[in-house]
Structure formats: structure tokens, C-alpha cells
Amino acid sequence: xxxLEERILKDGKVYAGDVLKVDGFLNHQMDVGLFRxxxxxxxxxxxxxxxxxxxxxxxxxxxxxxxxQVFGVPALFAKKSRTKNIAGSVYTAQVESYTHGxxxxxxxxKEYLTRDDKVLIIDDFLANGNALLGLLxxxxxxxxxxxxxxxxxxxxxxxxxxxxRQTGLRVEALAxxxxxxxxxxxxx
Amino acid sequence: xxxLEERILKDGKVYAGDVLKVDGFLNHQMDVGLFRxxxxxxxxxxxxxxxxxxxxxxxxxxxxxxxxQVFGVPALFAKKSRTKNIAGSVYTAQVESYTHGxxxxxxxxKEYLTRDDKVLIIDDFLANGNALLGLLxxxxxxxxxxxxxxxxxxxxxxxxxxxxRQTGLRVEALAxxxxxxxxxxxxx
Numbered sequence: 177x178x179x180l181e182e183r184i185l186k187d188g189k190v191y192a193g194d195v196l197k198v199d200g201f202l203n204h205q206m207d208v209g210l211f212r213x214x215x216x217x218x219x220x221x222x223x224x225x226x227x228x229x230x231x232x233x234x235x236x237x238x239x240x241x242x243x244x245q246v247f248g249v250p251a252l253f254a255k256k257s258r259t260k261n262i263a264g265s266v267y268t269a270q271v272e273s274y275t276h277g278x279x280x281x282x283x284x285x286k287e288y289l290t291r292d293d294k295v296l297i298i299d300d301f302l303a304n305g306n307a308l309l310g311l312l313x314x315x316x317x318x319x320x321x322x323x324x325x326x327x328x329x330x331x332x333x334x335x336x337x338x339x340x341r342q343t344g345l346r347v348e349a350l351a352x353x354x355x356x357x358x359x360x361x362x363x364x
Numbered sequence: 365x366x367x368l369e370e371r372i373l374k375d376g377k378v379y380a381g382d383v384l385k386v387d388g389f390l391n392h393q394m395d396v397g398l399f400r401x402x403x404x405x406x407x408x409x410x411x412x413x414x415x416x417x418x419x420x421x422x423x424x425x426x427x428x429x430x431x432x433q434v435f436g437v438p439a440l441f442a443k444k445s446r447t448k449n450i451a452g453s454v455y456t457a458q459v460e461s462y463t464h465g466x467x468x469x470x471x472x473x474k475e476y477l478t479r480d481d482k483v484l485i486i487d488d489f490l491a492n493g494n495a496l497l498g499l500l501x502x503x504x505x506x507x508x509x510x511x512x513x514x515x516x517x518x519x520x521x522x523x524x525x526x527x528x529r530q531t532g533l534r535v536e537a538l539a540x541x542x543x544x545x546x547x548x549x550x551x552x
Contacts (some may be wrong), residue, residue, distance in 0.1 A: 208438070252394070253392065253426075255392070280542045
């Protein structure tokens with residue numbers, strides 16, 4: 177998506193340690209006009225029936241809500257918990273975090289994800305793929321149909337894209353970064 | 365706001381321990397059509413100039429984004445951290461949590477909250493008022509102007525509303541609960 181790539185070039189900053197700072201418009205301060213147009217792009221890419229948008233707190237919520245507005249369906253966000261044993265009424269998955277270290281549990285209530293749902297997964301970043309695979313696991317536990325995954329930015333030089341796509345899930349990234357470094361900048 | 369009150373009566377559940385479960389439409393699964401109309405109601409209540417919507421992760425983000433769409437401004441969410449000493453480029457405030465216990469730090473980047481901003485604070489619940497007071501502190505540290513606070517649901521029998529309003533901040537709750545209990549239900 178041209179607009180997102182241009183915005184990343186304009187406002188994104190690359191730091192050592194494979195860090196892309198886009199918190200001026202994507203995951204701290206949020207440009208909801210851009211989010212709406214991202215939702216419209218995902219709608220174009222996924223024209224089939226979708227009954228629910230699923231994302232993960234916190235930085236997925238904004239883009240998921242604006243996408244949900246375009247699709248005309250509810251958004252649902254998986255909660256993160258450091259508690260490993262959570263009882264009964266929720267589906268859970270373990271997600272390993274490279275950014276923060278350690279493993280956390282993500283969970284959604286069984287009430288809001290059912291075998292009747294056709295689910296589009298939305299997240300801000302795809303790097304190692306762990307968050308998307310965790311969300312996909314929640315969809316599968318519910319017996320719902322995973323329609324696909326829309327991510328804002330894919331670090332295409334990392335293994336996550338291949339890991340997620342080899343499950344058969346269709347993944348559409350609106351900006352795919354081929355390479356980046358503090359010195360040479362960003363290449364799509 | 366009639367629609368929100370009716371939705372709380374229809375889908376909300378009251379549990380012992382002063383718990384109101386509204387996670388079917390407000391803070392887990394999210395009805396973004398309702399969120400848009402809540403944003404329009406806050407715009408009617410706060411017709412003055414607003415340059416930024418400020419909220420707190422995670423359950424404030426959805427309503428803040430749809431409100432930001434109505435106001436035509438960016439949304440910014442304060443991040444929660446368990447780390448007490450955070451360096452330099454952020455404004456921080458301490459918030460005591462009754463729900464989860466303990467104290468956490470909320471923070472926003474100094475880049476995105478400045479003395480030129482006129483800020484509407486948005487959150488899902490007002491009970492003891494600690495979260496709103498923390499957000500107000502961030503606005504004041506930035507030298508920005510606090511226009512007011514919009515909350516979805518105020519537990520008006522708890523002290524938070526008075527605590528926040530006595531700072532001079534105008535607070536508009538779209539549903540004000542006078543009393544609730546598992547036996548007698550909810551009274552607005």
C-alpha cells in the first residue's frame with residue numbers, strides 16, 4: 177500500500193537491533209484516517225465473507241477497530257496474561273515474545289469466538305510470526321474459519337511470514353520491508 | 365446516552381464484588397458501530413477545539429480511535445508499565461489499580477503530547493478515578509490544555525467522579541450507574 181510505505185519512509189525511524197519506530201502514526205499515536213484506508217485495502221484483498229476481526233492487545237486494537245468498521249463486523253482482541261493456568265471459559269495460546277522476553281498467554285472468551293465465525297486476523301507487525309500463530313490457534317480451537325491475516329508491516333527478511341504462510345493461511349502485508357538498517361534506511 | 369444504557373441492560377452482567385461485565389460489546393469484543401455513535405455524542409458534548417484524543421491501554425483504545433475519527437484528530441494511548449524508573453523522553457504517572465492490585469506506571473512520549481495540544485481524555489470506565497487522574501497528570505506535565513474527559517460508563521456510587529471533577533476537569537459519562545447488584549440489577 178503506497179500510502180503506508182510513504183508514511184513509513186517519512187515518519188519511521190530505524191534503530192540498531194532491528195527496531196523500526198513507527199509510534200508517531202501506528203502503535204502509540206494513531207492516525208485513524210490512515211487506519212480507515214488500511215481497512216479498506218484489506219477489504220479489497222479479502223472480499224469474501226468475514227464475521228469477525230481478531231487482534232491482540234494493545235497495538236493491534238486501533239487498526240482492528242477501523243478494519244471492523246469497514247467490514248461491518250465486531251472486533252475482538254486477545255488479552256495478554258502472564259498467568260499460565262487460566263480456567264475454563266477461554267481459549268488460550270502461548271506466545272513467545274522476542275521484544276519483551278519470556279512467554280505470555282493470550283486468551284479470548286469462548287463466548288465471542290465460535291464455529292460459526294469467519295475470522296480475519298489483524299496485527300500491526302509480522303516478524304517472527306509468533307503472535308499470528310497464537311491468534312490462529314485461538315481461531316482453530318474455536319472451530320472457526322480463518323479467512324486470512326492482514327498485517328500492517330511485515331519484516332520480510334525475518335522467518336515469520338514463511339512460518340505463518342506454510343500453515344496455509346493467506347497473509348497480506350500492506351508494507352513489506354525487504355531490508356532495513358540505521359545506515360541505509362528502508363527498502364520495500 | 366440512551367443506546368448505551370439499553371445495551372448495558374441487554375448485554376451487561378452484574379457479578380458480586382462490584383463487577384459489571386460488558387465484554388460482549390465494550391472491552392473485549394467491540395461494537396465499533398456503537399463506538400462511532402459514542403464518539404458523535406462526545407463531539408456534541410465537547411464542541412470546542414480538540415487536537416488530540418488521549419486514552420490508556422488496552423480497553424480505552426477502541427473507543428478512543430472511533431472518537432478520534434469523529435473529531436478528525438489523532439488518538440494517543442498511554443502505555444502501562446510495571447517498571448517504575450523509565451528514562452527521559454516520556455511523561456509518566458503512577459496509577460493504583462484496584463482491579464489488578466499494585467501500582468503501575470503509565471507513560472506517553474513527549475513527542476506526541478505538547479503545549480499546543482488541546483486534549484480530550486477518553487476511557488471505558490470511571491470508578492475510583494485513578495486512571496483519569498493519571499492521564500490528566502500526563503496532560504498537565506506536557507503543558508497541554510485538558511478540554512475534558514469522556515467516559516463510557518461511570519459507577520456514580522464510587523468516589524472517582526467527584527475526585528476527578530474537583531480538579532476542575534469536565535467529565536461526561538455516557539452511562540451513569542447509580543446502583544447495581546447481582547440481585548436487583550442496574551439503576552441509571
